[in-house]
Amino acid sequence: MIRLLIVAVALLLGSRAFSQLQPHRDITPVAATARTATPHPSVAARSAPTTKPTPSPSPTPIPSQLPQVKVPVLSASWLRTHPIAEIPQIKGRAAIVVDLTAGQIIYQQAQTTRYPEASLTKMMTAMVAADLAPLDRLITVPDAATQVEPNHMGISSGEKLTLRELLEGMLLDSGNDAAEAVAMGIVDRPRFIDFMNQKATALHLRATHFTNPSGLDETDHHSSAYDLAVVGATLLADYPDLRTIVASKQVAIYATPQHKAFNPVNIDRLLWTYPGAIGLKPGYTGAAGYCLAAAATRSGRTILVVVLGSTQHFTDAATLLDFGFRHPITR
Numbered sequence: 001m002i003r004l005l006i007v008a009v010a011l012l013l014g015s016r017a018f019s020q021l022q023p024h025r026d027i028t029p030v031a032a033t034a035r036t037a038t039p040h041p042s043v044a045a046r047s048a049p050t051t052k053p054t055p056s057p058s059p060t061p062i063p064s065q066l067p068q069v070k071v072p073v074l075s076a077s078w079l080r081t082h083p084i085a086e087i088p089q090i091k092g093r094a095a096i097v098v099d100l101t102a103g104q105i106i107y108q109q110a111q112t113t114r115y116p117e118a119s120l121t122k123m124m125t126a127m128v129a130a131d132l133a134p135l136d137r138l139i140t141v142p143d144a145a146t147q148v149e150p151n152h153m154g155i156s157s158g159e160k161l162t163l164r165e166l167l168e169g170m171l172l173d174s175g176n177d178a179a180e181a182v183a184m185g186i187v188d189r190p191r192f193i194d195f196m197n198q199k200a201t202a203l204h205l206r207a208t209h210f211t212n213p214s215g216l217d218e219t220d221h222h223s224s225a226y227d228l229a230v231v232g233a234t235l236l237a238d239y240p241d242l243r244t245i246v247a248s249k250q251v252a253i254y255a256t257p258q259h260k261a262f263n264p265v266n267i268d269r270l271l272w273t274y275p276g277a278i279g280l281k282p283g284y285t286g287a288a289g290y291c292l293a294a295a296a297t298r299s300g301r302t303i304l305v306v307v308l309g310s311t312q313h314f315t316d317a318a319t320l321l322d323f324g325f326r327h328p329i330t331r
Contacts, residue, residue: 062187066131066195069202072233074226078104078329088323092310093289096225097320100233100295100302102329107320111226114207115308118283118291119174120223121215123231126167126242128195129182135164135241138258139185141177148214151177153262160258167242168251171281172264176214183213203230217287225306232280232293232304246279247271269314270294274321278302282313292317298325 084107088095094110105111143157153175155161163182170178183192196210207224215221223231235242245251249271255261270277276296283291290313295304303324307316 062132066128066199066202069199069234070238071203072100072230072237073103074098074105074229074233075103076105076108078102079106079108082327082330088319090307090310090316090319091312092307092316094225094306094308095316095320096229096306097324098229098233098304099324099329100236100304101300104329106303106324106327106329108225111229112207112224114222114224116217116221116285116288117215117223117228117308118285118288119176119215120228120231120281120283120291120293120306121210121213121221122170122174122179122283123228123235123281123293124196124199124210125179125182125213126171126245127231127235127239128192128199129163129167129186130239130242131199132192132195133163133186135162135167137163137186139163139166139181141181142184145177145180145184148176148180148216151175153178153264155181155262156260159260161253164241164245165253165259165262168245168248168253169262169264171242171245172248172251172266174267174281174283175264176216179214189213200227203227203234205230215283215285215288217285225308228293228306228308229304232295232306235280236278236295236302236304243278246281248279268292268294270296270317273314274318280304294321296321296325301325301328 088107094113094115096105096111097107098105138160141155141157141159146155146157152173153169155177166178166182169175183189186192193210200208205227208227209220209222211218211221248266250265253262268279268282271279274296276298278295278297280293280295289309290311291308292313293306294317295302303321305317305320307313310316
């Protein structure tokens with residue numbers, strides 16, 4: 001009897017315990033699921049994937065063709081109706097005097113004859129470079145550019161300079177090394193020279209052909225006084241950055257981790273000696289002799305002169321500029 005009572009009590013207690021545990025088995029863990037699916041905002045912010053950094057802009061692509069040009073009109077109509085009473089006495093074998101304000105030729109001598117033009121070539125090199133790339137484009141100096149003689153600017157292989165800095169060394173120091181670095185650094189050299197000849201064609205330069213970017217003597221590298229007057233007029237009218245460079249007496253290019261310091265000084269002596277001079281480009285080679293494209297502004301008039309094959313190019317240019325200013329264009 002006692003044993004039966006003990007079994008009955010045990011069964012009763014086990015039944016109660018089972019009834020208390022059963023409801024917990026049916027509870028759906030909604031809250032736990034919700035917390036797992038929605039992390040705390042601060043945790044989500046830390047664990048979310050970071051946005052990829054915006055890549056730095058790539059260099060401006062090189063155009064496949066040069067921009068259209070506005071061809072300067074240099075008319076000889078005034079000269080045909082105003083005979084020159086006193087021919088300017090110069091040493092040069094070819095020359096031209098142009099009143100850019102009126103677009104009229106005032107004097108010309110063997111103006112369309114082909115001659116080597118030495119570093120006056122660099123005016124075209126500078127314009128084509130500015131057509132192809134922004135002046136802040138960084139250019140690495142190739143070793144081949146440093147091998148040209150004479151070099152003038154003194155750049156070293158591997159240095160990195162902006163196009164503007166190379167143009168300053170090219171136009172002020174007349175750096176042949178800078179000209180080569182520009183021609184090799186924007187596109188390949190043959191393509192750059194092809195662009196130079198394309199621009200010559202677009203400007204209707206009938207006596208001009210380029211085979212290098214510096215103006216050193218080479219077969220089939222030539223121009224004329226008239227053609228170079230068109231080149232100079234185009235640079236002054238359409239390339240304000242280049243106009244500023246050619247009018248600069250001196251430029252300080254400070255040293256950076258990528259290149260040493262440079263101090264180009266303009267070899268155009270007229271900037272110091274001729275009132276109103278606004279520069280352009282002198283040049284010399286054995287075949288070309290001394291050459292100069294020069295311009296000056298006085299009383300609202302801008303006179304441009306070119307002299308080729310001279311022994312006294314600065315004196316000749318001053319004589320031609322004086323001649324231009326003494327002959328106002330009358331209608």
